[in-house]
Every structure is written in C-alpha cells, then in structure tokens.
Amino acid sequence: MDHGVMDRQQAVRWLHRRAGLGLHPNNLKAEVERDPGEVLDALLASPVTPRNIWAGVDLDRRNKGRTNAVRAWLDALVASDRPFHDRRTWMLHGWLVSSMDKVPNPTAMVEQIQLFERSGNVDFADLLSDLTLDRAMLVYLDGRTSTAEAPNENYGRELLELFSLGEGNYTEADVQAAAVALTGWTTNRRDRSPRFVSRRHDDTPQTLLGATGVNDVGSVIDAVINHPAHPGFVADRIISEYLGDLADGIGEGVRTDLIGTYEASGRRLDPVIQRALQLGLDGASATVVLDPIRWLVICARATAVDLSGLRQSVTRSIREMGQVPLFPPSVNGWPRGTEWLTSSSLVARTNVAAAIAEATDPTEPLRIAADDNDVDQLAEHLGLREPFGVGTRSAIGSAANPVARLTVALICPESLVA
C-alpha cells in the first residue's frame, strides 16, 4: 500500500525507522517537534567524531575473533550516533557481499565494512574499484587465484550481475572479458594485502560491454559504470531499500528522478537516498519488512537494553533469526522483504522480543506504557507511524502481564515493518 502524505510527526517517525535505526522514546519526543526536512538534513549530516567500532576487539580467530567481530558491530549499531550512515553501511554489506563463511580472517572482513563506512558516499566507481582490490573480496570471489592461464569468472560475473548492472545487461563474453582483465591481482602470503603480479596478468585488451581496450581494474570499472543500465540498477536498489515496492504508476517516475539525481551528483549514494526520502515523505513509499538485525537494533535502542546482558546469547539469537552480520548466506546477500516472514524467523524474533522485554528496566517509558496497558503509548514510543491495528491491540490486551504486553508490542506485525 502506498502511503499518503504524512503529517509532521508521522514523517519524523517514518524517517527514523526507515532511514535510521530508530530512537529511544525520550529522544523521539524532542525529535517529533522538529520539521521533517530539518530531521532529514540532520540525519544526513556527516558524523563529527571519528569512530573505530573494532578498536581493541580481539579479532584473532583462535580467540573467537569471528564472534567478537560480529558482536562488536551489533553493539555499535545499538549505540550508534550516526544511524543514517550505519544503516547505509549495513545496506552496502548486504549488496556488495563478502562473507566469513569463505573469508577466514575476521580482520579482512572488518576492513571491508570499514571501506563501506569510509566510502559509502564517494563516487560509486571509486567504491567499486576499491572493492575489486579489497582483500576480503579477493578471497570471497576468488580474484586472488585467478590467472592468465585460467581466469576465474567468479568476481567478474557478480560484479556485473549483482554489484552494478543486473542480469540481462551483459553477455557470457562480458563475464569472461572482465575476468581476464582482472587477472594478476592476488594477496600477499604474509599479510594478505592486495598485490599485483604482472606475470599472472593477461594484458590483452578486451572488449567489455562494448568498451574496447579493457585490461585493468580502472578500465573494467569504467566500462561497467558507463553502461546505460547502471544508474537504473542503483536507483532500483535504493528504492527497494528505502521506499519499498512502489505501485507501477509511482515507481517509474521515482526511478527516473533518482537516476537523474545519481548522474547529477557524481554517482554518490547519499544524494540519491536523500532524494528518495523526500519523495517518500511526499507519499511515494510502501511498507517494508525490517530485516532481523535492523528490527533487533530498533528494539534495543527503544528499550535501552544491553544485548549482551540478555539471558540467551545474542549470537544464538541472531543465528536463529537467520541474519548474522558478516555472514551473508550467499553472494546475493540476505532474503528481502516478505521473504523474512517465515515461521522460523518469526518464532526466533518472538523469543528475542521476550528476552528484551524481560530485560527492560521498569523505569523505561516502554515498560511504563506496558504497565499502564496503554497501547497507544506503546506504539508511539516504538516510533511507529500509526497506532496498532485491531489484532495487535487485542493481542496486547490478552497478554498475561506487562512483560508479555511489551513482548507483543515488540514483535507485532506493525513493529516488524517500517
């Protein structure tokens, strides 16, 4: 369903759940008094203080470095003072995918996330160039073992299909040309840093997507980025992440608008996301299902609960919900949208919600609303755009005690979406 134009308070709540990571009720109270345009500008403003999420975290694989890396990121999302940027980094991780299932070194994966943090708003061509030589990516999609004698097509294919153009916009010959042009890049044995070995490189100029003379990273990325399908591919991704599944009559216009923004802005993502959100505030928005991690982070921020203090290990919780940061299940990332509404994932989310409700301090606004059985306050404190529907109101009413009422409020259908 496409939303109509929202009132000011609805607009602010929508922005924080859609483009950020939600807010604590106390912060939300001040925020909804502001003009939505101001709120959007403030969200987009660059963070002032530098931050290193993994500083001091033991990333040695022998000491649970993989688990430590995941938990540190999750904690940083909950504590985030730059929710727009963290949400954008999260999107890039699910789009330009590598996974610790194949990249054994946690430090390499962490550095890839830091690349997304650092370069999430530079020219997309530069981001793709850096990604091509990112050491986790060189492992994940096998660039490091691709040679002139027998090029490995893995990275070349996914660069075209999933990272920049989409299926149907390239041929098998393009996949092979990209693979040949990128041969020679490998990783140092000692520190796994990227290294070019010219004797492993096939320098023969290739024709890629109609561009000739392609024989290195720069010319591959140029060919990709200048392909006419590329801006629309980016626009589609931003629409699906930030605006949802728009009705045909609306979607086409939004797409054209965002393509224009992308091209005019030197292929940077923030102007495109910003424009998308403005169009969303004007009504071009459909409901989206929150993925488990964003839902979890929004719940933890709203209740001020420390995830590491839950009775069930948070590692186990996110595994059961089906979304472990740094471990996307395939190069296509995670499920999307209503694909998350599986029995398995909902049951796991409900158990997490129960643990969060139990751990919520009795003085927290959400807990007080649950004590008072005030369903409208519960919805408002959660930052929902609209009050709960009939089913959720009745379900909260049927729950046995305040903790159970808060649990229902956290997992009800309205809370699973943005």
Place this chain on the structure above:
Amino acid sequence: MIVISRRRFLALSGGLLASGCAATQSADPALRSSPLSGPRSATPGPLTAPTTTTTTTPGVVTTVSTPPELASAALVDQPVLVLVELRGGNDAVNTLPPLTGAYRDLRPTLSLAESEILTSTALAGHGLHPSLSPLLPFVESGRMATLAGIGFDDPNRSHFVSMDRWARADRLDDSLGWLGRWLDMLPDELTSLGATSLGAVGEVAIGASKRATVIDDVTAFTFPSTLSNATIRILGEQPSNDPIVAAAQRAFVNSVGSIEEFDEIADAVRARTPERDVDALGLQSGAYTAGLAVAAEMILGDVGTRVVTISVNGFDTHSEQLESHAALLADLANGLSRFWATLDDAGAGDRVLLATTSEFGRRVGQNASEGCDHGAAGVSFLMGNGVNGALFGSLDTGDLLDGDLRPQLDPRLMFTACLDWLGGDVDQILGKRYEDIALLK
C-alpha cells in the same frame, strides 16, 4: 470403521495435544505410528506402491468411527516428495565422472584419481565420486535413477536466474514455484507441516495461496513460555489493509499452527539434531544429515507431511573444490542412506520419492583456483522404490557447449515424475507433460 491417528483424532475432536505427551510417545520408535499404507490408489500416476495393509500400533493409532468427510483429512497414507537442493551449482563432472573422454585432460589437477572412482555397470560409462559410496547400493538395487546432463535448453549461468528456472519449471511469467502450484490446487486443506522447507525458503514450494512452512533451526522452533499461542493467534485478527502488514499477520497465525503440529514430533526431531555451540556462527557441517533426519521424523510422525524441501549452500566451488565438494557429497550421501534406512525400518520406504536438484552443473575445464566456474547441464538423482532405477542421459565431454555440458534432459521430465508421484495435474502445473522417458515404474 476408519483408522485415523491419535493426533488427528484429538485435533478433529477439538482437543489440542499437550505437546510433551505426544512428543514423548513419538520419540520412542516402538511407539511411533507406523506408515499406514502406500500411496493411494485413487491418485493418478504410476503409484506402484504396495498393498494398502493397515498396521496399528497400540497407544498411538486409535481406531474410531468418524464421519466420512473427516476420513478424507487423514493424510498419513499419502505419497510424499522430498526435494533436496544442492545450492550453488553442483559439479556434475566430479559427482558422476565420465570414465572416458576429455575429463582428465580438461581437469589436470581437479579430476578424481581413477583408483578412487566407484564404478557400477548400472552407470554405463560413468563412475561415482568416492564420497557417494553410501549410494552405491541404491544404484545397484535399482532404487536410484541418475539423470545425467539435466538442464534447460539455452542455459543461463547466473545462480539466481537458474534457480528461478528450476523453482518455477521455467515459467517465469509469475513467481510461483511448481510445487507451490501443486499446493494451490490441492482440494483439501493441508496441515501446517504439510509442506515444509528445512534450512532455507524453498522457492519451489511457494504458491499463490499456500506455501511451505520454513523451519530453519529445529531446536529453537517454539514460542516463549510467556506468551500463549492464543495471544499470537489474535495478532491475525482483522487483516490490515496494508498487504505487507496483513502478510505478517498471516505469518504469525501460520507459525502457531506449525508449532502446534511440530510439538508432537519435536522431541523425536531434536533427539536427532546435534547441539550447536551457542556462539557457533557460519555454515554448519552435516546440514544434509541433520535435515534429512528431520524429514524422516516428519514423514513418520504423522503430521500430514506431503512435501519437504531441504536446501544446503556450499556447492559454488570456484576454488579449492576437491576437499569441500567431497565433504558436501559425503554429508549428502550419509544423510540419504540414513534417511532411507529410517524409513525402511518403519516400513515407510514405499511412500516416499526423493529428488536432488541444483541450478546448474559446472564448467568441465578447471580454473586456476583449483575449482571450476558456472556451467550448464548437471546431474540429478531420483530415489525411491517406485523409481525406474537406471541411468538416463550421459555426461558427454566430447560435445560441449561453450565449454559446458550440453543439456540433454529437460528438468521438467523429473518434475513430471514428481507430480505424478504426488498425484498432481501435470498439464496445468507445467503447461504440458514431459514424459519422453519413464522415470517411475
């Protein structure tokens, strides 16, 4: 007198089972309800299943009089299909190595040693990967058909396009899986576990009005004790005008139904599920063995299961393939052999057909990474007592298509057999019948 199960009796008489009680009983193999018969003779197709003898086990199967319309709801004697997905594109050439031709030349370091390859006269000119040794008895006894060179014409080497083609039987006009279409057309309501996907969403079992219940982690498949199932169910009241919110409401209602059914077999299932370390992350080894054990318990547990899909990632072997592929195939073969042993012990082997799928096979020539890239045709196995256990097609390395195996068996041949087994309208679901070869007896 009509025989129905205890569970169904209680469900029909309006009572819900106390989960502990039922689960405790079904956990004990001696008390488990035995399969009541083979596939129904009323369903069309090649159901060669045996006699319809009925076995009752005291304490589990209850004989009661029920109105005739309730009898049709008993699903325990209906045929079951298990679909095992090898996600990532399984390397057909090392799974079923051709004994002659260019195999070794094209794979200087990736081919299997001749001494390791298992052979059987039933596989005419092909061998089996050594990890598949548990499957050799099935080949020899004619319980396994091998479809060599399976794949759609005009192959696409994208994972996601090819997975879609397999899931939708190449009907890309909408997003329905071919088993989903079958679910949509069933005249009777299915139980919540009537179609179940283990490990991941099985796109093949997504219909317009029905879809498989997804159970990813069986150990966690229970709601918190602080919420009653009734409360969860109320979330579904008065569907929202917003289709996404309404979908979430339906999903909660379905989850409650699945859990109430799952509770009955939960103990038996969990007894066969290895505990994972709480902090364990990433790919789980032994996923096929675990998933197939769950599938066997579901089939034997009298929860109305007709279709199970099991999906495991990891077959996208672009690099260092030999070790990882061997481990995956060993897990698959061990899981399959235990799965059939469990069913055979309970006398339920005749009810089940099992098919393996993978979105494509891999390039015949290896790459520099000790792996191989996306290819075209692949290999599928079809297992069960109703199967015409032979080799169909071949892996012909002498007639390649851009370096890949040329498709020679349309996957819809296998889908036709699966739908015949289940008793589905093949013309409606696939557009037409694909039956140039007889895969079922």
